[in-house]
Amino acid sequence: MARVREKKTMLVVLAHPDDESFGMGGTIAYYAAKGVAVHLLCATRGEAGTVESQFLKKHKTIAKLREAELSCAAKALGLASVIYLGYRDSGMAGSADNRNPASLFRAPVDKVAEKIVRHIRRLRPQVVVTFDPVGGYHHPDHIAIHKATVRAFSSAKAFNHGSQLYHTALNRRRLRWIVFMMRLSGKDPTQVGRNKDIDLTALTRDKDTPAHVTINYRSVRARKEQADACHASQLEGRFTRVTLMDIYWRIFGRSDTFTRMVPATTNGYHSTDLFAA
Template identity: 35%
Template sequence: MPRSREELALTVPTLLCVHPHPDDESIACGGLLARSAAEGRRVFVVTCTGGEEGENLAGIDLGDEDLVSHRRRELADALAALGVTEHAYLGYRDSGMAGSEANGHPDSFHRADLDEAARRLAAILRRVRPHVVVSDDERGTYGHPDHVKAHTVTVRAVELAADHGADVPGEPWQVAKRYVHAIGRSRLWQLHRALVAADLVSPFGAADTLMEDLPFGVDDEVITAEIDVEEWMPRKRSAMAAHRSQIADDSFFLNLPDGLMRQTQAIEQFVLEQGPPSPEVPETDLFAGIASNDGTVVAG
């Protein structure tokens, strides 16, 4: 007899990634998602907004379709490229860049009540019952309001999902490990210098930019996990290319020389913020040491 999703959650390692907009999942965690799915792990993606404030950066012909509807189709294509079959929208509106007028839209994710948004996500956590949850860090990687909110909502949702007294549908569920995706400052610096040396435009600053002036990145010593996704880079690339309105054919993400592509995308980095620390740092598997509810070790 086929097992229910609730039964699967007891034994199958389950990953849930929370991302603010369509395309963030492919850029930030595409390799992890593809690898996890290919290895038989259950993978679920939550997208917090519809990307309403995005622009048709590639200037593609949308026909009679509006951009939000088109981005929904792009996301579906990207998830298919990654092998991800389970997805949910959290139901908020894109807040736009920091300081933009869209920040004040009453339906924006930025303005959403924290506990209300967290209850929505906690209900998904209780239904999906993931062992590992991944989101942006507290700085929202590069400061976008929706990325910051995705972090705070995820932190609170993990708390509510485990709280027997919380006003959240479903049986309580304790997420074993919560991570944030990140990129170490030295890796970012190496990429910047390699782009400059190759006479390519770097999105991280001018040729004379100093390491301490990089726009984002975390100190190397806080990285706790490095996941090798080189085998799954073609899937990640296909997923990014599926977001045609946001990532044009001539974009930075799709046109790095092969050596730089491997350097920047073959390893995805993460920071463990909640859960048992691993004796091995950096970890090479986010599921290492996790046991299912019946006591069976599901990974590591």
């Protein structure tokens, strides 16, 4: 009897509505367009994000607004499903939101991992992707979800035999270029983001992780841009996206990079497909 080929499935495990678009939206759209079922586990509803009051006219709470923005982005990217893990956004390191008992930051890593395991068993993804160990820009929720995903992937071994675990790999060469361009245009790279709490110069000093896989998403870039636009409440104040990012894309092209954690790679491993063995 011929073996039925299992449908390719990818599970992306992140922390807030917008992480999926700003971070690796190009890659999600790229695989969804190829027919891969890409599912998103989103740990929180981004309750601690700051938004202008105009965005709250149609929504009762920040959580409702950000949920609506994520479902808009999910359509644009072609996500097969969005599942919330139900934790509260912990805000940036040291903020009062960190102390909220419902926050992801306060949740025991084993409990979070258990929830993720349930979805790994159900969806049986060949590829699981999460944040890097420093959570991109040291956001406590990004770091927490990285730890929980690594734990979940290893405890779900029996169900994900042969699957691969990746984390996003921030390209610090590009980051240094952004810092350079920001300084050139009179902007302060040490106070970035809606809450001015991201220091890009500090991030350029973090250790690089190997770019084992590079996904060129030029063919679906319109979808990624559409998804970014869905998160309108979070756009303003990002590193002056329109001007700087346009030049940036022209120079560096449109690609995302990933580090493979499981299985371990041999030196110099490089691929253009997260599903490659």
